[in-house]
Amino acid sequence: MDAINTSDLDIADRRVDPFLMSVLKSRFEAIVREMTLVVMRASRSAVIKNARDFSCAILTFDHKLVSVEDALPIHVMSMDMATRPLTELFDDIARGDIFLNNCPYTGGTHHADLIMAMPVFHEGEPLFWVVALSHHADTGAPVPSTYLPFAKNIFEEGLHFPCVRVAQDYREKQDILRIGTMRNRVPDMWLGDVRAQIGACRTGERRIGELFARYGRDTIMGFVEDWFDYGARCAKAAIAKLPAGSYTYETRHDPVPGVAEEGIPVRVTIHVDPEKGEIVVDARDNIDNVAGGLNLSENTATGSCRIGVFNNLDESVPHNEGAKSQIKVLLREGSVVGKPKYPVGTSVATTNVNDRLMIAGNCVFAEMGAPHGQAESGNHLPAGVGVISGHDPFKNGKPYVNQVFVGYAGGGARHGFDGWLTYCGPANAGLIQLDSVEVDESMYPIVIERRGVLPGSQGFGEFEGAPAMAGVFYPLDHDMTIVYAADGTSFPPRGVLGGGDGKESESIKLAGSERVVLPAFAEETIEEGAKIAFTACGGGGYGDPLKRDPRRVAATVNRGWLSREAAETVYKVALVEGGELGVLVVDEARTRTLRAA
Incomplete structure (x- = not known):
């Protein structure tokens, strides 16, 4: 700006x-x-x-x-x-x-x-x-x-x-x-x-x-x-550059057995008034409170509605009271996205449905068309971000409880930018730090066997979502309990404006040669000798994949995040060996032919 x-x-x-x-x-x-x-x-x-x-x-x-x-x-x-x-x-x-x-x-x-x-x-x-x-x-x-x-x-x-x-x-x-x-x-x-x-x-x-x-x-x-x-002047000036009108976006949280069998739709409408320099975020058109901890608190619902707007304004707009004053929020009492009706549970109010609310707030601006908005991102609580607990056999059976951040979801793409790899979820947008393997293993009786990027798991597009992280970890000489809430298993992050979807989350228990697919929302015991494997969500893509710069496609392949075959089938980009050993470059002539076809 x-x-x-x-x-x-x-x-x-x-x-x-x-x-x-x-x-x-x-x-x-x-x-x-x-x-x-x-x-x-x-x-x-x-x-x-x-x-x-x-x-x-x-x-x-x-x-x-x-x-x-x-x-x-x-x-x-x-x-x-x-x-x-x-x-x-x-x-x-x-x-x-x-x-x-x-x-x-x-x-x-x-x-x-x-x-x-x-x-x-x-x-x-x-x-x-x-x-x-x-x-x-x-x-x-x-x-x-x-x-x-x-x-x-x-x-x-x-x-x-x-x-x-x-x-x-x-x-x-x-x-x-x-x-x-x-x-x-x-x-x-x-x-x-x-x-x-x-x-x-x-x-x-x-x-x-x-x-x-x-x-x-x-x-x-x-x-x-x-x-x-x-702050108010900055926000007004930024909003004045947006197209006037009302825009609506809906996403959906995964089904949770016994709480929300069909999932939880999350709907947001924004009303943009460039002349006033004001945006009204209306989240009242959402279902009633559910019988579980997925209801938002008034604090998180209000804050998340504002965050979606700030994410779509120029980064120079200060996050202070003056700028906040230009963003009005409308909530309904007794709604899962709104003011909770006492005494319903709100234990998961900072993640899950709250993630979906911020995702809707990010994506609704894409309804204005490019270059506005962004694609859906992954969510907070795959098993790689689970809460682990047990009794430490190396500290005389002393109990431990901690949330680990072994591996988390990727961010959605936006115009001009690929998704952020270490995004985790929209509530923190990359500010939560990925755990050090060595520190986790020194503090808790666990071994992190592997974690890394899962190639091809990103949402394809002119701008790619971040790929998913995947990994395996297990307890040492004891039974470990893990609690997680892996939204994005049924409804993975969607792309916008022609972009593709990111990969879904997965939770798997490995016990010897047995591979057991776990529920998306669970408290599981990982016995001594067993392992927990996870895949977090990849981020959604933004825009038509055929508009992606071929050089960016080549860079993603050389990074190891995309196969050479996918580059040709998805992006219609042909690659050949370059002058440097092991580095692929764009075959310009064949790429033009593929894209023309």
Whole structure:
């Protein structure tokens, strides 16, 4: 997007000098980055410190998003919903307080995401919230997992903290922490992860205090207002370039036995008003809550509707309150994609149906035609991203629980770009890190036998979806339980505008010479001597495969992601040996003949 011209903004309306505004923007981002480093370095569970399933943010005390940095999209685009109940429920918020909220019925995402929020005061006035959200390895659910698609209500999920004060006057409240550790399979790990979040919040509070000491209240708060105004102008300018109209897209989550026998359709309509610079995302036309954990929380439904829009705007649009204000979201109470009706289960609210909602939000822009929109991506929870548990035979039978990120789904293509290989799912869009094999094997009694790209599994198109990852891992000297929810087994990612579909997910148990195809949604025991094999989804393709640049086809073949035969049959691109040993190049004459035919 072209740079925003602020010359028409009356100088009297500017609260802060433009150069100082740039400095303060970077200072706030640096504070969030430092908070992020505290969580990453101080946490104990692999899902947080290795995979980085956590996010930090700064909001104003009246719950407006100021700054995020390297945060997962699903965690921050509706962070205000998690802090807003605090000022409604507590009339004695004081300096040194820290609050814990992981309840979807008080603004949380889902029960595994513990959201820690601390007020920041200046001269007795509360002005900001510093927030650290971490996805915990265990929350004491009946099943050793934080993803429970079969949990019909919150009574079948893990422990909920519906806006609880966990520290007062900078001192931890031991009674609250005792509740958490007692209801946890790995209490020491849980407590360490909680304290990492507390440390991040205290770091953020201290650093914002230093900003006030240097620049003063009026300058800092003036910057915030100017920053929001700038975000709104950027979003309006980006939306103004889109074609006006209403556009609809529907995708479908896989069937889940006993919960949604026919699957769950997910439908989104957007109304684009370029003159107002506004987009309304309407997700009300969806089915009622289901009897399982696949229902979205209001937080995740709202955030995901916004994310689909942001993914289709220029990347220079800041992710702050001003930009958010140009995206309106319409939800229906009691809908699987909307505001859940208490006490239905929302355990899987950050993935699965939520992935499908973001996918629909990404793809609906393709209804405008090229170059807009993107193809469907893969989803979060194949067996390669399962929650494993058991008793470690090398640590005197000590119990362990952790979500691994051994191998995950590929991203969908968009105009001009092939899909992102290490995408994982739209809720994080590549920001979750792939586990280190060596670190996983050192922390848990497992062996990762292999993982890698599955050639030919991508959605073909002018721009290709990312190929699928596949792999095998197994427990050492004990029985291991794995819980996963592999959406995309029945309805794999679709291409758009003529692009092909990505490969479906697969879950397989290998026991000697026996090969058992497992259900897509299951809790399985992998006995000593057995193995779990998985294929995550490949991403969908974008556009007509015959329009793909032949040189890109050759590059994909040389990378090992596409066979020479597929290049000729799918893309009508003929390849021959080049000057360098083992490297294929395009046979220009034969390719022209194939494509002409």
